[in-house]
Amino acid sequence: MARLTLSMIVKNEEKHLAGCLSSVKDVVDEIVIVDTGSMDKTIEIAKEYGARIFHFDWINNFSAARNFALSKSTGDWILYLDADERLSNSSIEELRKIVSVVEKSGYYCTVKSYDSEYGRDNQMSYVRLFSNSSDISFQGKVHEQILPSLIENNYKISSSNIVIEHIGYNIDNDQKKEKAKRNLELLLNEYNVSKNPYNDFQLALTYQVLENYSEARKFFLLAAENKSFDNIYRAHSYTSLALIYSKEHKIKEAEKFLTKSLSLRNNDPFTHLLASKIFLRKNDLKKAIDHCNKADRFNNDLQNGKCKNEYSVFLSNEEIILTGLTIAKQLKDDVLLNNYYRKYIDYVYRSMSLNQEQIIIALEKLVQGNLLNEKEISCICNYASRQNLKLLIFLIKEYSETTLKGILLKELQKLFPENIELTKSLAEYYVSINDQKRAAEIYQELADKKDDDPAVYFYLLSFYLGDGNYQAILSTINKIETEFNHIPEVIARINLIKQKLSGILVA
Template sequence: MPRLTLSMIVKNEEKYIKDCLESVKDIADEIIIIDTGSTDDTIKIAESYGAKVYNFEWVNDFSAARNFALGKSTGEWILYLDADERMDANSIHELKRIIGTSQRVGYYCTVKSIDREESRDNSMSYVRLFANSPEIKFVGKVHEQIVPSLTYCDYTLSRSSILIHHIGYNVSVEDKQKKAARNLPLLLEEYSANKDAYYAFQLAQTYNVLGDDENASMYFKIASESAKLDRQYRAQCYASLALIAHKNFKAPDAEKYIAYSLKVDDKQPFSFLLASKISHRKGELNLAEDKCKRAYVLNQALLVKGLDVVLCVLLDPEEVIYYGLILALQTKNNANYHFYQKELFALYQSRDETNGTNNYEPVQKIFSNSAFSKQEVDAITGLINKNNLNFFLFMLGNNPYKQQVILIVDKLRVNFPDSLEVRKLDARLLEEFGKIDEAIEILESVVKENQTDPAVFFYLISYYLKLGKEDKIKPMVLLLEKYFSHIPDVMTRVRMLKRKLLMLTTVPL
C-alpha cells in the first residue's frame, strides 16, 4: 500500500500543475488527479509525473469531486493540494516524519496565499494532511471542508509547521473577480442550506472581491457575531468592516470596528496598520505612529519566526516602512525616522545584495531634498511602486527643485495612470508654475471619474476663485454636499467655505 497519496481536482491547469507536482514528486507515492473537463495539456503534464487521471463530470460541487478523488486514493495518508499550490521544500522533512506514523490524525498546514497586487499575503491554517479512511468525506459545495468529517470520526487534530504556497490569487483584480463571480452562486446555495458562520465569512470575502460593500458588510457582520467562528476569523471580519468604513470616510464606524478587531485579536499586523491609517486621517499623528510601529514589529516577528495561527494577513515590509517614514516626518520624530531608514536599507540589501546599496542611494537624495541628475531621475522613477508611491509624492511635493520634480511626475503619470495622488501633485505643480487652467483640467477629469476624495473638490474651488470662474463654484459645492454629506468634517468645511464665499463672491449659495 502506498504511504502517501497526493489527491487533486483540476481543470485547465497547464499553467500551474507542473510546478505543483514538481514540489511533491519525491514524497508522493501515488498521485490521483480528477479532471473535470480540461481542454489544454493538464492531463498530459499530470501523466508525465506518473499520475492516475480520472474524468469526472462537473456537478457544481467541489466536495463531490474531492470525494471521488478520495475514493480512488489508496495511500495510508492523504495530502490534498490545488494545482496553483506548491509544497515548501523545507516542509518535506516534517511531511516524511508524519507519514511515517500510523494514527487517526488530521494535520493543520499553513497555506500562504501570495498577492503582490494588494501587497498582502494571507496565511490561513487548513487540515490538508490526514490519515486515509473510507469514512472521511468532504462537505460543502464550495470552500469545501474536511474537518467536520474528521471530528465526527474521532480524529485528533494537530498543528504542523508544513507550509504550502498558494499563487492563484497573485493575479489581476479582474481575474480575482472572475473567480469570485464563479464561486458566488455556489456559496449562496450552500449558505441557504447551511447558515454556518464560516460560509458567511466566505460570502463576505467574495462580495469584497467583487466590490459590493453592502453585501460584504452584511455577511461580515453575520460572521463576526458568531461565537462558533474562530476569533481570528472574527477579528478579520471586524478589520474588513473597518476598512470598508474607512474607504467610505465613515470615521465613527471605522474606529468602532477596528477597536473590536484589536480587542478580539491584538496580534494582527494588518489591523494595527489600518488602525494607524484611521488615526492618521483624524490627525492623531502620534497615535498613528505608535500603531504603525506596532504593525511593523508584529509583522517582522511573524516573518522571521513563522506562523502558528488560524488566519493572518501579512504585510509587505516595504509598505509599512515607507508609511512609517511619512509619519516620522510629520511628527518630526527623528528616532523613528532613522529607525525606518535603517530598516529600509536592510530591506534593500536583503532583496538584492548586489544592487541594494545602489538602489538606496537615489532614495537618500530624496531624503535630503537634493537636486538630482537625469540618470538619478530615471533611477528614482524605477524604484517607485505602489508600496512607496505616497512617500515619494510626499517628499517630491516638498522638494525645492520643481523642474526636476516635474520630470519625475510626468513619468509617474505614465506608470500610475489611475493614481489620484499623482494627479493631485501634478495639479499642484502646474499651479506653482502659473498654469492653473491646466491644473483645473486635470482635477476636473478626476471629479468625473472618481468622487472619493473631497480634497480634489476644495482644490478646484480654490483654483476657480483664483481665475474668477465664479460660475463653476456653486456646482462644485453642490457636488461636495451630494457625495460627502455623511462626513461631518467635510460638511463643517463646506459650511465655512459658504460663509467665506458669501463675502468674497456674488455666487448665490
Template sequence: MMITLSMIVKDEEKYLRDCLNSVADVVDEIVIVDTGSTDNTIEIAKDFGAKIYYFEWIQDFSAARNFALSKSTGDWILYMDADERLEKSSIDEIIELTSSLEKKAYLCKIICPIQNSNIPEVIKYVRLFKNSTEIRFTGSLHEQITPSLDMNGYKILHSSVEIFHLGYNVSTEEMNKKYERNLIHLNDELSNRFDPYLYFKLCETYAGLGDVTNALKHYTILTQVAEAPSIYKAHAYKYLAYYEMENNNYIRALEYTLTGLSFDKSIPLLNIAASKIYLHNNDYLNAFNYSMIALETNRFDENKLFETYIEDEEIFLVAFTSAALAFNRDMYNYVYKKLQNYPMNIINDRRFVNLTFALFNDLQVEDSLIKSADSIVKQCNLNFILNLLKNYIDVETKLNILKRLEDRYEEEYSLLISFGKNLYEMKRYSEAAEKFDKALMKYMPEPSDLFLVISCNMFAGNFTKISHLIRLAENQYKSHPEIIIKLNELKVKLAAVNYKEDLNA
C-alpha cells in the same frame, strides 16, 4: 511510509504538469479523479503514472474528494489542487512528518499570489494527514476535512510545509467567474444549514465580486454572530473600516478598526488602518505606534489560520511620515535603524531613504541626490518629502530640490503651495505669487494658505489679483463667518491702499 497524492481535476491541462512535477520526489502514489475533462488532463496524468478514476460531477466537492480518498492506498494523504505547487524545500519535512503511523494531521501554509499585488495571502489548511477509512470531507463547496479529523481524535499540528496556490493570480474576468460559481453554491448550502465558516466565505465572495452592498450587509451580520470565531469578526471589521476610510468617514472607520483589533490585535491591515486614521487626525504618536505594531505583525505566524499581508514599504512610509509631521527625530531615527535590518529592496530605492535621513537630521544632501530628486520621489511619498523640506534649514538646497520636483510634478497642488511658501519666506514675493497662481488653477487653498497667498500678492503689488481672490474666497467660505470677517478687514485695507494710489496719481 507510503504517501498518496489525492486529487480531483477537470480540464487542468494548463496547471497539472507543474503540480505533479512538484511532488514527484515525495509521493509514492498519485490518485486522480476526473470529473469530466475534455482537454489533455488525462494524458498528462498518465505521463506521471497516476491511477485515474472517473466520477460524475454532482455539484459536491466533498463527494468527489471522498471518492478519491476511497481509492488512495497510502499510509498518508497529501491532497492538492492542480493549480498548486509544493515548495521544493518542503519535501524533506513531509518525509519526516509522515515517518510514523500516529493519528496526526498537519496544517500547511497555502501561499496565494494575488493579481496586481506583490504580497500574497497566506492561509493555513490541513493538507497532510494519516490515512483512515473514517476520515471524510464535508461541505459541497469549500470542503473541510478538519471536522472529521477532530471527531476521530486526530492531533492537528502546525508545519512549515508550503504550497503555492495560483488560482487567485488570474485575470479579473476569470476570478469573477469563480466567485459567481461559488456564490450559487454558498447560498444553496447556507439555505440548508448555517455555518460560520461558509458565511465568512460568503462575505469574502461578495467582497471579491465588488458587490459592496451585500458585502457590507453580510460582514455586519457576521460581527453579530455569537458562534463566529474571533478571527472572522476581526476581518469583518477590517472590511467595514476600510469602506469607511474610502468614504472619508474617519470617526466610524476608527471605531470599526479598534473593535476589530479587540478581537485580534495581530492583523496587519487593521493596525496600518489605525495608523493611517490617526495620521489623518494629526495624532502622530498613535499613528507612529500603530505603524510599528503593523510592522511587527506583518510576519507569518504559524498559529494564525489565515492572513493578508501588506508591503513593508507601505508601513515604513506611514511610520516615516508620522515622525516627519511630529518632527520627532527620535521616532524617525528609530524607524531608520529598523529599516537597516530589512533587505535592500524593501524600499525600492534606497536613495529615497538617504535623502529623507539627510533632510530630517539637517545634514548636507549629496549633489547626486538633489539632481535625481525628481526620479527618487514618487507620487505616493511626495507629501512626505514636502513635510521634511518644511523644516530643513539649508534654504538653497531646499529650493534646488523643489525645482527638481517641479520638473516632474509641475501640476501638483501641494508642491506648488510648498514652493510658494518657501519663496515667500525668502521675500521673493513675485516668484512666490507665480507658484501660488499655478496652484490656484487646481484648488481653492485652505483658509490659512489663502491669507498667505493674499499677503504675498499684496507684497508683490498685485492688488487687482487680491480683489479677485477675495471674491473667490467670499463665495467659497460664505458659511464661515470668522473667515468672512477677516476678508472684510482685508477689503478695508485694500480700499485704503487704492485710495492712496489714486491720490498719488
C-alpha cells in the same frame, strides 16, 4: 511502509499543474487526479508525472469531486492540493517524517497566498494532510472542508510546519472578481442549506472582493458576532468591518469595530496598521504611531516565522514605512522621520541584488535632498513599481530640489498614467511653482472622472474663486454636495464656504 497519496481535482490547469506536481513528485507515492472536464493539455501533463487519472462530471459541488478523488486514493495518508499550489521545499522532510507512521491524525498546514496586486500576502491554516479512511469525507459545495469529518471520526488534530504556497490569487483585481462571481452562486446555494458562521465568513469575503459592501457588512457582522466561531475569524471579520466603514468615511463606526477586533487578537499587523491610519485621520498622532510601530513589529514576527495564526495578512514593508513617515512628518519629529527613512533604505538594501547598489545611492540622495543626475533619476524610475509607488511619491514630494522633483513626477506619470495619487502629486507640484492654470486643468480632469477625494474639488473651488468664475464655483459646490453628502466634515466645510459667499453668489 506507509504510503502517501496526492489527491487532486482539476479543470483546465495546464498553466499551473506541472509546477504543483514537480513540487511533490519526490515525496508522494501515488498521484490521483480527478479531471472535471479539461479542454487543454491538463491530462497530458498529468500523464507525464505518472498520475492515475479519473473523470468526474461536474455537478457544482467541490466536495463531491474531492470525495470521488478520495475514493480512488489508495495511500495510507492523503495530501490534497490545488493545481495553483506548491509544496515548499522546506516542508519535504517534515512531511516525510509525519507520514512514516500510520496513525489516525490530521495535520494543519500553512497555506500562504501571494498577492502582488496590493503587496499583501496572507496565510491561513487548513488541515491538508490526514490519514486515509473510508469513513471520512469533505463537506461544503464550495470552500470545502475535511476537518469536521475528521473530528467526527475522532481524529487527533495537530499542527505542523508544512507550508503550501498558493499562487492562484496572484492576479489582477478583475480576475479576482471573476473567481468570486464563480463561487458566489455555489456559496449562496450552500448557505440556503447550511447557515453557519464559516459560510457567513466566506460569503462576506466574496462580497468584499465583488465590492458589494452592504452585503459584505451584513455577513461579516453575522460571523463576528457569533461567539461559537473561532476568535481568529471573528477578529478578521471585525477588522474587515472597520475597513469598510473607514472607506465610507464613517470613522466612529470603524474605530468601534477595531476595538472589538483587537480585544480578540492583539498581534495582527493588518489590524494595527488600519488602526494607525484611522487615528492619523483623527489627528490622534500618539495612538497612530503606537499602532504603526506595533504593525511593524508583528509583521516582522510573521515574516520571520515567530508568530503563527490561523489567518494572517502580511503587509508590505513599504506600506508600513509610508505610514510611519506620514505620521512623523505631521508630528514634526525629525528623529522619528529619520528613523523611518533609515528603515526604508535598509529594507531596499536587503531586497536588492548585489548589482543594484546604484538604486541605494539614488534613494539616499533623494532622502537627503542632494542633487540627482540624469542616470540616478532614470534609476529611480526603473525601480518604481505598483507596490512601492506610493512611498516613492512621498519621498519625491519631500524632495527639496524643485526642478528635479518636477522631472521625477513627470517621468513617473509616463510610466503610471492611470495612477491617481501620482496625478494629484503632479497637480500639487504645479501649484507649488505657481502654475495654477496647469494645476486646475489636472484637478478638473480628476473631477470629471468623479475622483473620490474631496481635496480635488476644494482646490478647484479655490482656483475658481481666485479667477472669479462664479458659474464654475456654483457647479463645483453642487458637485461637492452631491458626491460627498455622506461625509459630515465635508458638508460642514462647504456650508461654511457658502455662508461666506452668500452675498456674492446667487444660486
